[in-house]
Amino acid sequence: MATADPATAAPVATAEPAPPADAVTATHPATVEPTPPGEPLVPLHRNRDFLLLWGGSAVSLLGSTATTIAYPLLVLALTGSPFAAGLAGFVALLPGLLLPLPAGALVDRWPRRRLMIWCDALRALGAAAIAVAAALHVLGLPLVLAVSFAEGALTVFHGLAAHAAVPNVVPPSQLSLALSRNEARGRAAVMVGTPLGGVLFGLGRAVPFLADALSYLVSLTGLLFIRKEFEAERSARTDGMGAQVREGLSWLWRHPFLRTSTLLVAGSNLMFRALFLVAIVLATAVGASSAGVGLMVGFAGGGGVLGSLAAPWCARKVSLGALVIGANWAWAVLMAVIALSRDPFTLTTAYAAMWFVGPLWNVALGSYQLGITPDRLRGRVLAAMSTLSNGALPIGSLLGGLLLDSVGARDAALALAGWMVLIAGAASLARSVRATPGPPAR
Structure with a gap:
């Protein structure tokens, strides 16, 4: 799913769930030819x-x-x-x-x-x-x-x-x-x-x-x-737009792993949207110049590119459940490093590492979702996941500004680290995430 702009700065900006290679090779034959x-x-x-x-x-x-x-x-x-x-x-x-x-x-x-x-x-x-x-x-x-x-x-x-x-x-x-x-x-x-x-x-x-x-x-x-x-070849549709939208939403909601993963993406998106502004203010507070802030964002983009290139290897080596849980805990730890950083180098390195982790989850989750979703439903399921996960972005923007105004950059970053600990804990406790899923029966 989908995609990240510099204002969003979220490694998982679209719900594009996907899995490791074993989930891809287990793709239902009626779904992908x-x-x-x-x-x-x-x-x-x-x-x-x-x-x-x-x-x-x-x-x-x-x-x-x-x-x-x-x-x-x-x-x-x-x-x-x-x-x-x-x-x-x-x-x-x-x-x-x-x-x-x-x-x-x-x-x-x-x-x-x-x-x-x-x-x-x-x-x-x-x-x-x-x-x-x-x-x-x-x-x-x-x-x-x-x-x-x-x-x-x-x-x-x-x-x-x-x-x-x-x-x-x-x-x-x-x-x-x-x-x-x-x-x-x-x-x-x-x-x-x-x-x-x-x-x-x-x-x-x-x-x-x-x-x-x-x-x-x-x-x-x-x-x-x-x-x-x-x-794929489609049959003529006689049901209305509302019924078709509900079909996509209900299909997503019937699959516990995809449902839980979408909500986890929404939670992390809220944090990343707020972090973009918080990281800029914190970078200036630890001595970064305006050029240094630009370099921080540039290095973050480079981390995302490297993560994208590493994603297929990671998908082959790590189970889907472990990847989702591990990514959220990695973000929680890196968010704490950002909050406690005292120099631009540490802050930039941790920020780039967060962007590196994002594609590992995006690609794995996206492959799984596309692999198990019937072709006739792919657009609607993608849209449902995008709506649910990206709905947190404007809230994150407001949250970042409110935190900066009320408690300052460092405490705002600590609050976001605490939020990610909650998200990572929820991922670890979710039964649907711990058990790496195969293709659900449809």
Whole structure:
């Protein structure tokens, strides 16, 4: 599930549960089609359709991450109002809170590749509209807000469809590896795209949005050349949208491990969202300069990339239950190290280590979830998990600010460490987590 922006800074920012290799190889045959007998297994780096999907998404992610920093800079330049910049950020995030459940139902109903093509085309049109209006000096806040909301809504659809499509593009034995590549792609986009957005904006207000429009066209072109369909054959649906959304929610709730894991992700997301602001304030308190704070965030992104590359190996060596429990305890310990750190080096190292752990859980949990979820339900189950886990993000933002105002940076970090101890303890006590699950009967 899904993905992390620099403001979120959460190693597990989307509920993309997954397991170790044993859970992947135990995938239900009706869920993920195996490689036909006698047909050689194509290495992932030679899988043409996966490379087109991965590469196009990498380019569009880079463009989108660049505009993540360009949007507030643009609004500040237009209005001079921090409130307006915050409003633009809120509008961009709003679709991620409102739309996943109905979007998941539509992703399971409509052809996923065609849906992604339309999303890329419309996102390119929106970004181009901003670029043209900025170049002609006719850009106003209403257009920025409208495009920001529309782009956010289209990204919800595109992201759900892309994630649900992966098991139809790669064989079951390569699912964990494919998800680790996707995870690394997202982390690298944050590392490179954020400073790139600032550089492009410095060249001209229209430049980052023009680059974003072109990045969507690259993704669209890649999708046009993919041969495989992104969904299994479906029967006609006669039930309504509400019934389809409930079906996805009930399927998730009937699987204790996925249900518990989603709630654990929500708990850790709350902590990481609050930590982003707390870590910045704490870094300055222990002597880090503004450049040092930037390096801290950059090293954290590097930790996430390394964790993504290590995730397939970890999935083969560590059971799913042990990985979930271990990840939460690792975060609790590292959070305590951050709270007690007295110098920028210790703080930066611990913060990067927290980002390293995130992909280990994301990839393992995501492989398991995709492996056991029927293709006809993948969009809805992903949407349900995303809604539940990411609903904690805005609460975490408020919590971080409240803690800093009331008790200061160090005590705020200690409070977040205590919260993670509670989450890790809950993971350790949960029977559904301790017993590494195989594919549940459907």
